[in-house]
Amino acid sequence: MKRDYFGTDGVRGPYGGPVINEAFVARLGQAAARWAGGTGTVYIGRDTRASGASLASALAAGLAAGGMHPVLLGVTPTPAVARVVAASGVRLGAVVTASHNPASDNGIKFFAHGGLKLSDSDEALIEAQLPNAPADQLGAGSRVWSEEDGTSAYVSSMASRLAPGALAGLKVVTDTANGATCATTPEVLRKLGATVIELAASPDGSNINDGVGSEHPDAMSVAVRQAGANLGVAHDGDGDRCVLCDETGAILDGDEILVLLALDALDGNQLAERTLVVTVQSNLGVDAALQRAGGRVDRTDVGDRYVLARMRECGARLGGESSGHIINLDMSPTGDGLAAALGVLAVMKKSGRPLSDLRRALTKFPQGQRNLKVTVKRPMQDCTALVAVQAALTQEFGHRGRAMVRFSGTEPKLRLLAEGESEALVRTALDRLEAAARTDLDVI
Structure with a gap:
């Protein structure tokens, strides 16, 4: 089913744009409530973006207008919201976040019963309800919600995954991207006995993912080497990603x-x-x-x-x-992201390595990627030069490599990927793909 607003991970875009604004988000909430049956509790978390509180309130207003009871969890990592949805048995949850995107963006992720992300067909069904969710139905009476703490139970649950003191003797650097995990990942690691050095843990509404976090792990790498730490852990703004570095600073x-x-x-x-x-x-x-x-x-x-x-x-x-x-x-x-880090730490302690x-x-094949910003995402079948080059590379590589081309589902970018037996082959393949892309598309 065709979707006009949902991408690969929810609805996302610049705050104040045609989609991510309070009026549309309220309508989206009302449409989601209709899809969910118009009854029951819905939990709403958010990350640390300045626009988050206002958008969360708008979403809650829409959900309430659709007959549901919204519960605002405040700043809460995405996986913590999914856990609340799963544990409580409710049919719907949501997070106001744009994940690893800059602070100027925001978005909405929905979770269905069991804490599972919605399917493509479910998202299409929500979009189909938008004409039945006009903004003029959002009266003052619909602005009724309650608030709960969204992190305490998550922290306790994650800390219980390993034995008390299991991480004693380990020094860990955390980069929480000035995002939703600032109050969770360091606390869990300390509860388990680790010595923690915190980076990017002072959110101000505009510094989320700003040169830090899982997309920018260099500062973490440097800090690990300087501190003589055993491990570095970097998350994105909402905490569903994890990138690590070893004791040498290698990512x-x-x-x-x-x-x-x-x-x-x-x-x-x-x-x-x-x-x-x-x-x-x-x-x-x-x-x-x-x-x-x-x-x-x-x-x-x-x-x-x-x-x-x-x-x-x-x-x-x-x-x-x-x-x-x-x-x-x-x-x-x-x-x-925290669960992944705890899993790796457990293996380190168990093995002593x-x-x-x-x-x-893991011995990686040489791989390269390029992200090209484009003005318009044309249908791939209309990008004739790009399709032809990809087909030629696929034939040339055989089983010894591959070439991939796709548009990002969350950003105006074309993503190119090549793998092969040597770095030189990979660079050449990417050069050919990029040249074809510039023929077919308006690359900024």
Whole structure:
């Protein structure tokens, strides 16, 4: 079903634009309430953006106008909201966030019963309700909601995942992106006995993801080396991503984290279906690492909700994306950056090995990516030069590499990816793809 507003991860855009503004968000809330049956409680969290409180109130007004009882959780990580939805048995939850995007953007993510992200068809059904949700129905009487703390239960639950004092003797640097995890990840790590050095933990409404967090881990890497820390943990603004660095400051992306966790689970015969679910963007080295250990990899489209859908289809319990969305269904119903970090820390303590040693299990194929900002996302079939170059590269690479092209679902960007047997081949492939893209598209 066609969707006009929802992308790969909710509705997102510049605050004050045609979609992310209080009037439209209130209508979206009313439409979502109609989809959810117009009754029951709905939990709403947000990240630290200056626009978050106003948009959360607008969303609550719309949901209330649609017959639901909104509960505002305040600044709460996305995975914590998903947990509340799952634990309470309600049919709907929402987070006001634009994830890793800059502070000038914002958005809405919805969760269905069980803390699961909505399917494409569910999102299309919500959009279909928008004509039945006019702004003039949002009277003063609809602005009724309550407030609860959204983080305390999450912190207690996550801290209980490991034994008391399990992380004693470890020094960890956290970069919480001036976002929603500032009050959760450092606290959980300290409760478990770790010494914690905090970076980017002073949100002011405008500094979320501003040169920090999982998209910008360099400061974390430097801090780890300077402090002699065992590990660095970086989240994005809403806490559903995790990027790590080892004690040398070398960065680990989602692929490396997933392989580390999957191989540990395989070693204990604990990897469900002996399967790890990743996306088409994950490095081909992931497949090789799992195959050597007697496991298998299942690939799906880009987007953590597509990963989760495939996990549910095939019975897998572990999956994720190279971007750092890590889903461990034994710990969370959705991507959870803190859960991923705790999993890696547990492996480090159990094995007694440093992260720089554990990460060697994955030998990556040389890979390169480029993100090109475009004015308009044309249908891919109309990008004839780009399609032709991708087809030619696919034939040339055979089983020794690949070339991928896709538009971002959340930003006005074209994403190019190439993998091959050498860095030179990858650079050449990306140059050819970019040249074709500039022929077909208006690249800024």
